[in-house]
Amino acid sequence: xxxxxxxxxxxxxxxxxxxxxxxxxxxxxxxxxxxIYDEAISSFFRNVDTRVVGDGGSISKGKICSLKARxxxxxxxxxxxxxxxxxxxxxxxxxKQLITDISGSGxxxxxxxxxxxxxxxxxxxxxxxxxxxxxxxxxCFFIIHSMGGGTGSGxxxxxxxxxxxxxxEVYRFVTSIYPSGEDDVITSPYNSMLAMKELNEHAxxxxxIDNQSLFDIISKIDLMVNSGKLGTxxxxxxxxxxxxGAFKKRQEKPFDAMNNIxxxxxxxxxSSARFEGSLNMDLNEISMNLxxxxxxxxxxxxxxxxxxxxxxxxxxxxxxxxxxxxxxxxHQLIRADPKHSLYLACALMVxxxxxxxxxxxxxERLKPSLRFVSWNQEGWKTSLCxxxxxxxxxxxxxxxxxxxxxxxxIELRERFTRLYRKRAHLHHYLQIEGMEESCFTEAxxxxxxxxxxxxxxxxxxxxxxxxxxxxxxxx
Amino acid sequence: xSxxxxxxxxxxxxxxxxxxxxxxxxxxxPQGLCSKRENEAYQASCKERFFSEEENGVPxxxxxxxxMEPKVIxxxxxxxxxxxxxxxxxxxCFCQKQGSGxxxxxxxxxxGPRHEESIMNLIQKEVEKCDSxxxxxIIMSMAGGTGSGxxxxxxxxxxxxxxxxxxxNQIIWPYGTxxxxxxxxxxxxxxxxxxxxxxxxxxxxxxAVHKICAKLMNxxxxxxxxxxxxxxxxxxSVFQPTYSEEGSFHYRRNPxxxxxxxxxPLSGLPTRGKMSLNKEFHFNTSxxxxxxxxxxxxxxxELGAFKDPALYTSWLEPVHAFSVWKTQxxxxxxxxxxxxxxxxxxxVKPLDTIVGKAWNMFASKAYIHQxxxxxxxxxxxxxxxxxxxxxxxxxxxxxx
Numbered sequence: 001x002x003x004x005x006x007x008x009x010x011x012x013x014x015x016x017x018x019x020x021x022x023x024x025x026x027x028x029x030x031x032x033x034x035x036i037y038d039e040a041i042s043s044f045f046r047n048v049d050t051r052v053v054g055d056g057g058s059i060s061k062g063k064i065c066s067l068k069a070r071x072x073x074x075x076x077x078x079x080x081x082x083x084x085x086x087x088x089x090x091x092x093x094x095x096k097q098l099i100t101d102i103s104g105s106g107x108x109x110x111x112x113x114x115x116x117x118x119x120x121x122x123x124x125x126x127x128x129x130x131x132x133x134x135x136x137x138x139x140c141f142f143i144i145h146s147m148g149g150g151t152g153s154g155x156x157x158x159x160x161x162x163x164x165x166x167x168x169e170v171y172r173f174v175t176s177i178y179p180s181g182e183d184d185v186i187t188s189p190y191n192s193m194l195a196m197k198e199l200n201e202h203a204x205x206x207x208x209i210d211n212q213s214l215f216d217i218i219s220k221i222d223l224m225v226n227s228g229k230l231g232t233x234x235x236x237x238x239x240x241x242x243x244x245g246a247f248k249k250r251q252e253k254p255f256d257a258m259n260n261i262x263x264x265x266x267x268x269x270x271s272s273a274r275f276e277g278s279l280n281m282d283l284n285e286i287s288m289n290l291x292x293x294x295x296x297x298x299x300x301x302x303x304x305x306x307x308x309x310x311x312x313x314x315x316x317x318x319x320x321x322x323x324x325x326x327x328x329x330x331h332q333l334i335r336a337d338p339k340h341s342l343y344l345a346c347a348l349m350v351x352x353x354x355x356x357x358x359x360x361x362x363x364e365r366l367k368p369s370l371r372f373v374s375w376n377q378e379g380w381k382t383s384l385c386x387x388x389x390x391x392x393x394x395x396x397x398x399x400x401x402x403x404x405x406x407x408x409x410i411e412l413r414e415r416f417t418r419l420y421r422k423r424a425h426l427h428h429y430l431q432i433e434g435m436e437e438s439c440f441t442e443a444x445x446x447x448x449x450x451x452x453x454x455x456x457x458x459x460x461x462x463x464x465x466x467x468x469x470x471x472x473x474x475x
Numbered sequence: 476x477s478x479x480x481x482x483x484x485x486x487x488x489x490x491x492x493x494x495x496x497x498x499x500x501x502x503x504x505p506q507g508l509c510s511k512r513e514n515e516a517y518q519a520s521c522k523e524r525f526f527s528e529e530e531n532g533v534p535x536x537x538x539x540x541x542x543m544e545p546k547v548i549x550x551x552x553x554x555x556x557x558x559x560x561x562x563x564x565x566x567x568c569f570c571q572k573q574g575s576g577x578x579x580x581x582x583x584x585x586x587g588p589r590h591e592e593s594i595m596n597l598i599q600k601e602v603e604k605c606d607s608x609x610x611x612x613i614i615m616s617m618a619g620g621t622g623s624g625x626x627x628x629x630x631x632x633x634x635x636x637x638x639x640x641x642x643x644n645q646i647i648w649p650y651g652t653x654x655x656x657x658x659x660x661x662x663x664x665x666x667x668x669x670x671x672x673x674x675x676x677x678x679x680x681x682x683a684v685h686k687i688c689a690k691l692m693n694x695x696x697x698x699x700x701x702x703x704x705x706x707x708x709x710x711x712s713v714f715q716p717t718y719s720e721e722g723s724f725h726y727r728r729n730p731x732x733x734x735x736x737x738x739x740p741l742s743g744l745p746t747r748g749k750m751s752l753n754k755e756f757h758f759n760t761s762x763x764x765x766x767x768x769x770x771x772x773x774x775x776x777e778l779g780a781f782k783d784p785a786l787y788t789s790w791l792e793p794v795h796a797f798s799v800w801k802t803q804x805x806x807x808x809x810x811x812x813x814x815x816x817x818x819x820x821x822x823v824k825p826l827d828t829i830v831g832k833a834w835n836m837f838a839s840k841a842y843i844h845q846x847x848x849x850x851x852x853x854x855x856x857x858x859x860x861x862x863x864x865x866x867x868x869x870x871x872x873x874x875x
Contacts, residue, residue, distance in 0.1 A: 001545055002573050039545065137572035276546050278699040279654065280485055284576030288620075289656040292841035345656050357689070357697035363652055375839040378832070380653040381577075384699075468838045470831065473864045 001039035002139035004270065004283070005131045006071040007159060010105075010112075010152025012177050013145040014073055014080045015255060020144070020263035021069050021092055023390075027267055030390050031275070035064045040274040044070055046134055058134060070134065072097045072127050074159075076116055076151045077104040097131065099123055105150025109191040110432035112154020120155075124162060132167065140171040140283045142266060143203075147195045148179035148188030157198035164202050171283060173269075174203045175262060178334065178408060180212035187425050189415040190440075196412070197443040200450060204287050206298050207265065207399075208408060209333045214258035217241075220330065221306055240264050240306045264389070265301055265333065268397040271351050272385040279356070281349060281383030289381040290345045290401045296453060299399045300338060302331040305392065319354065319394065323362035326398040327370070334408055341404035342461045343372045347381040349397040352388030359384065371461060406454040413447055420444075477605035478524055478714075479598065480538040480612045481629065484575075484622030485547045486647050487614040488540055489699065492551045493707035494614070495536045498525050499561045501711055501807045508770055508805040517804045520716035526561060527604050534561045537605065539597045540568040541629070543575050543586055543621045567601065569594050575620025579661040580849035582624020583668075590625075595632055602637075610641030610674075612714075617665045618649035618658035627668035634672040644673045645710070648680040648825060657842050659833035664851070666826075667859035670866065678822055679706050711807065712814040713767060717800040760788050760873040761819035765798045769812050770805035788873040823870045830863050 008017030028041050037047040037059065045067040047059045059065055069092050075081045078100050085093065099120055105112040132138050141163055145152030163172055176199065179188040199206050218241055241257035272281040291297045304325040305318075326348070329337040350359060359382055372379055389395050419425070420440060429435050482491030502521035507514040526534035536555070540563060542548045548570050555562050569590065575582040602608055611633055615622035626644070633642050646665070649658045669676060684705050688697045692705070764786070768776055782793040806812045836842070837856055847853070 139573055276550055278489070280544075280546060280574075282544065282574045282576060284574065284578075285620075285655075288577045288842075288845050291845075294844055355696045355698040356702070357685070357694075360650065360652065360685070367652070375836045375841055376656065378651065378653045379656045381656045382654055468835060470834055471860055471864045473861060473868055 001043060002137045002273070002283070003043050003070060003135040004140040004142055005128075005135070005138065006044070006069070006142045006144065007074065007156075008071060009074045009143065009145040009156035009159065010149055011075065011077070011080045011146075012149065013143075013152045013156065014075055014084060016144050016175070016177075016259045016262050017071065017073070018084050018087070018089060019256060019259040020266055021071070021089055023260065023263045023267060024069075025067070025092070027390055031387055037061060037064045037067075041067070042136075043270065043274045046070060060136075067092060068094050070131055072099070072124075072131060074099045074124070074151070074155060076101040076112065076155065078102055097127055099127060105154060106428075107148075107185050107187055107191065108150045108428055108432070109154040109187075109194045110429045110435045112150040112152075112156070113158045113194070114154075114432050114434040116151070116155050117158035121162065124159065125166060128163070128166065132170075138167070138170055140173055141167070143172065143174045144262075144266075145174070146177040146179075147192040148177075148183055148185050149191060152177075153191040153195040157195045157202070160198055160202035171287060172202065172204045173283070173286075174199060174206045175266065176206055176208050177262075178208050178210040178412070180210050180215075181411075182212075187419075187428070189412065189419050190425070190429065192412055193416045193443045193447060194439065196409075196450075197446040200295060200446050204297060205291065207269075207301050207333075208298055208405060209262060209265075209301070210335060210408070211258065213333050213335055214261050216330070217261060217306065217333075218257045224307070240303055261303065261333070265303055265397065268303065268349060268351065268389065268395060269399075271387065271389070272349055272383040275385050275387040277383065277385035277387075279382060279384040281347075281381070281385075285381070286347065286399070290347055290399060292344055292376070292401070293453075295450060296344065296401060298401070298405045300336050300402055300405055301333050301400075302326045302328075302398045303333070304331055304396050304398075306331070319358055320362055320365070322394065322396050323348075323366060326396050327366060332404075334405070336402070336404035336408065338400050338402040338404045339370060341371070341402050341406070342458055343370055343376075343379065344401040344403075344457065345376060345379040345381065346370075346372075346401070347383070347399040349383045349385070349399070350394065351385045351396075352392060352394030354384060354394050356384065373457060374460060374463075403454045403458050406451060406458070409447060409451050409454075413444070413451065416444065476520075476524060476607055476609045477527075477537055478609045478612050479601045479605065480525075480536070480614065481598065482538055482540045482551075483613065483615040483626045483629065484542055484619055486616035486619065487622050487626070488542055488547050488551045490645070490647070490703045490706055491538060491540070491614050492554055493700075493703040494710050495525065495538065495555070495561060496558065497704070497707040497711040497807070498715065499534070501715060503560075504805075504808055508810065509803045513804055517716050517802075523606075524609070524714075524716065529562075533559075535564050536561060536567075537601055538563060538567060539594070539601055541570075541594055541597075541621075541625065542568075543571045543582070543625070544573060545570045564601075567597060569597055575624060577618075577620045577655050577657060577661070578845055578849065579620060579624040579627075579657075579664045580846040580851035582620045582622075582626075583628050583664070584624075584850040586621065586625050587628030591628070591632060594629060595636060598633070608637075608640055610643065611637070612643050612645065613673075614645040615665075616647040616649065617662040618647075618655045619661065622647075623661045623665040627665050627672075630669055631672045641674050642672070643675040643677055644669055645677050645679070648678055648682075650681045650685070651828070654681075657845070659829050659836060660842065660846070660856075662829050663833045663859045663863055664855070666866075667862040670862060677710075677816075679709070680825060708807065709814065712769065712812055713816055715769075715806060716804075717767060717769075717802045759786075759820050761786055761796060761817055762788055762791060762873060763796050763798075763818040765800070765816040767814040767816070768799065768801045769809070770803070771810050773801040773803060773811075776801070820870050820873055823867055826863065827867055830860065830867065834860060 008014045024044055048066050048068050049059055050066045073081050081100050145156035147153050241260045273283050304322045325331050327339055482488045502518045525537055527537055529535045540548050548568050552563055615626035617623050684702050687705055688694045688701050694701050778799055781797050784793055787793055787796045
């Protein structure tokens with residue numbers, strides 16, 4: 001069994017990270033009733049004897065003593081991290097695995113990347129090496145950050161290069177929150193553009209998410225809950241947005257609901273690697289199957305169901321509905337419509353009481369309405385994990401490598417260009433040592449090249465599939 | 476006369492468990508529909524072939540379990556231990572922490588050489604427990620990374636180290652609508668390598684077995700467990716002891732020892748131009764068929780239809796191509812049962828489909844970087860394509 005380390009960078013990254021750890025504990029508590037430290041838990045947590053001073057406290061088997069998250073918390077302001085360390089999860093974090101500063105990055109990618117990057121490079125390396133040492137077999141780094149700010153965006157992407165150099169064999173999965181249209185950070189297009197270049201070059205896999213989509217999902221759930229359309233109540237723990245059962249005294253903050261969705265995404269993504277099932281899917285299989293060309297590594301994700309009704313309904317109809325929902329644009333975690341764009345590859349990660357026949361039935365049913373690229377007509381990667389998420393009998397995470405990401409990138413480029421043309425706020429960036437105009441132009445061409453790749457693929461959508469002549473052999 | 480089974484990857488281990496369970500259940504079935512003495516001879520033969528005896532009386536499967544990550548092996552071992560009737564050896568498994576990631580190149584070029592010694596040692600230990608070795612039965616899937624890549628590497632090793640023993644690979648053909656996106660690449664690489672080192676490839680298609688579960692058995696919600704149990708049942712009916720033709724009471728037939736490698740005569744083969752696969756076949760042409768009958772009335776069974784020359788290729792007499800094994804001892808409580816193992820054109824279409832899809836993907840170079848990263852280059856792909864096109868062409872030519 002392998003381990004993963006979570007790197008939460010910036011305000012957004014840390015808030016999502018905090019939700020993630022709460023829900024991860026809840027999930028493992030539900031599965032692991034005897035509180036034995038097993039391999040599943042070890043993928044994200046260390047077992048530590050807190051009486052031992054210093055480093056020697058790790059316990060590899062037996063009863064759980066004290067669980068420590070395999071995480072490094074990074075923020076250039078103290079507010080969020082301090083809150084976490086004073087909150088109900090304070091004992092889950094290793095107080096030595098933090099990097100904080102006081103002044104913040106001022107929503108400036110250059111400050112995060114160049115200034116804090118060089119300032120904290122040594123410390124970062126030290127903490128990363130420490131967390132790697134605690135792992136038996138480190139497989140993956142999960143980076144959580146936002147694109148629009150300064151720390152998450154700048155320092156978060158600086159981390160990627162460090163990870164690539166220091167741990168080339170370990171996968172880098174990045175969960176990136178993209179700014180929505182009404183973002184209140186004026187310079188977010190600059191920050192996002194500069195961060196995109198780093199994601200293009202140094203990430204193995206990126207899961208883009210935008211706040212607007214998360215918000216829409218919450219609104220929809222609220223509507224359903226409050227409209228009284230449902231005859232009976234919804235199981236509280238089953239809401240994809242809820243922390244119910246995670247910790248008793250937490251007050252739900254406004255962003256908590258949205259962050260829980262992202263936290264659930266990460267839990268479901270890793271479920272088949274942590275828990276048993278009849279068709280397992282490890283994290284290295286995600287990259288292998290969903291990234292046909294190195295630069296096209298952006299995956300659109302959708303989670304279903306969003307909640308479970310308290311009473312038991314017709315099971316198999318609910319199951320099929322779950323599959324249909326996964327492909328609807330309302331359930332995607334970024335503004336995207338995969339059904340009307342071109343699929344390069346698609347992964348369906350199912351949890352709970354679902355068998356191979358259910359999976360195949362739904363693939364057959366949905367296939368005709370989806371367009372796959374000519375060289376990957378049956379590009380499905382599937383996995384069945386026996387353990388359902390808390391509050392559900394089954395769930396589905398769909399990951400799509402689909403040209404429907406293109407509009408997000410095109411919009412980003414447009415917003416960037418509007419600002420850049422007027423050279424608005426540029427001086428804040430150029431005055432930082434190491435920053436030049438070429439940083440901007442290179443980032444722009446990197447994004448344009450990516451958009452062009454998607455354009456070329458889209459152009460093949462309407463062309464009939466070419467039958468290439470096979471090798472002819474003499475017998 | 477023992478068979479050593481090597482279970483590779485998730486699929487290999489999940490199926491392996493069901494196979495041993497089916498073999499054990501059948502051999503301990505009280506209603507053998509035959510004399511007590513015969514039943515005992517059957518049981519003893521099955522036991523010797525697939526199990527070795529341990530001190531506390533629990534039979535231990537003659538198997539080596541290999542996987543690059545621990546979850547499935549742990550599950551398999553605990554299922555066997557739980558059953559209480561038979562078990563796997565305490566030191567018969569080899570496991571690592573990180574899987575092959577569905578990457579044939581990783582299974583073949585990284586895991587293979589790295590763990591060659593450990594795995595071959597485990598197999599050697601199992602071989603030493605046998606009084607006499609019939610051969611190896613290797614269970615693997617084609618679609619993933621460990622079963623396929625490491626399986627191909629291990630089979631090559633077995634060829635080198637035990638060149639006098641027979642090797643049969645049980646290959647699981649993946650569902651047509653993917654389980655793994657790169658399954659076609661993994662499949663062609665596996666098949667082309669196995670063709671050079673294995674003696675026989677016994678194929679089960681997930682789609683076909685799935686259909687059996689759905690249409691013949693009416694299972695509503697089909698799980699992999701159901702599929703694996705059907706498979707194990709079929710394998711059991713082939714591998715359980717049968718009489719040799721001499722009619723003695725010894726169960727001597729070696730299921731691995733069927734002469735699967737048939738070559739057409741060097742001269743006298745009509746030369747044909749390249750034929751299109753779209754041509755209608757009147758018959759699925761065979762080069763070898765084996766019928767195994769078990770239970771009541773086996774000796775009066777009428778098998779004339781199997782000897783029809785129209786079933787076989789023009790350069791073979793049915794008497795050379797068709798064999799039948801008969802045993803009175805019933806299989807798995809069925810009063811009468813029959814199994815057919817066939818070396819025919821039946822697999823040409825599935826093989827051609829896989830090669831076609833893989834070729835199509837290869838032309839776009841999609842996913843190739845994942846393989847070249849671990850030393851499998853484009854030439855290796857081309858070699859595989861060439862070999863498999865030759866196999867397809869050879870089988871197609873049987874129809875004349």
